[in-house]
Ligand SMILES: Nc1ncnc2c1ncn2[C@@H]1O[C@H](COP(=O)(O)OP(=O)(O)O)[C@@H](O)[C@H]1O
């Protein structure tokens with residue numbers, strides 16, 4: 001009755017860790033993402049999803065890795081401007097060939113899959129970011145097609161050796177972890193970002209909801225976006 005859902009193909013498990021670029025986040029996930037994994041970052045608008053992904057790429061760029069940023073929302077120029085305000089000179093890395101920023105048409109979900117696989121394999125990208133998968137639904141009305149497309153997108157990424165992050169935007173009152181309710185199942189990890197406004201102040205926080213093969217912290221941690229990027233603090237800071 002139910003069709004068998006095939007397991008996502010991935011290379012042999014590699015237990016080494018890849019730093020997220022946020023030391024406070026690394027600390028609660030045993031040092032970073034598993035090499036070759038694909039992690040979903042989800043949350044409402046302005047919670048820091050794009051910033052976290054920029055920081056993740058910047059960490060790789062600093063280490064001499066080749067990285068690619070696939071954007072469906074902002075232009076490549078905006079992405080570079082976003083990064084620069086945190087002191088991350090993406091233009092420099094673009095010029096030296098370490099970084100590629102591509103803006104995709106959300107209408108072309110199947111083409112994205114094919115093109116991405118080709119790009120990653122040919123260029124040996126170590127870090128891949130897709131911001132944001134929610135945009136696919138703007139043009140593709142058929143939910144089944146979106147889910148199928150997202151499933152193959154993550155399969156494509158996981159069939160390579162790169163470590164990846166994808167984002168999905170949810171509304172504040174959403175009970176789902178992701179826009180289409182599939183992203184969290186097909187990815188290896190889920191990081192949820194929250195924002196809460198109290199009076200004249202706003203507080204950000206982060207929770208690791210899932211991280212395969214990782215004994216991760218389950219609590220909600222305070223998170224701040226500063227001029228130097230995202231800072232995740234220890235819980236003790238709040239108790240004082
Ligand atoms: N230099 C900065 N210092 C502090 N907060 C910042 C800075 N730059 C951006 N922000 C905050 O980050 C938010 C945007 O984060 P972003 O990563 O784009 O969110 P998302 O991708 O989840 O929509 C802004 O609305 C602002 O609150």
Ligand SMILES: [Mg+2]
Nearest residue numbers: 049050073131
């Ligand atoms: Mg964003």
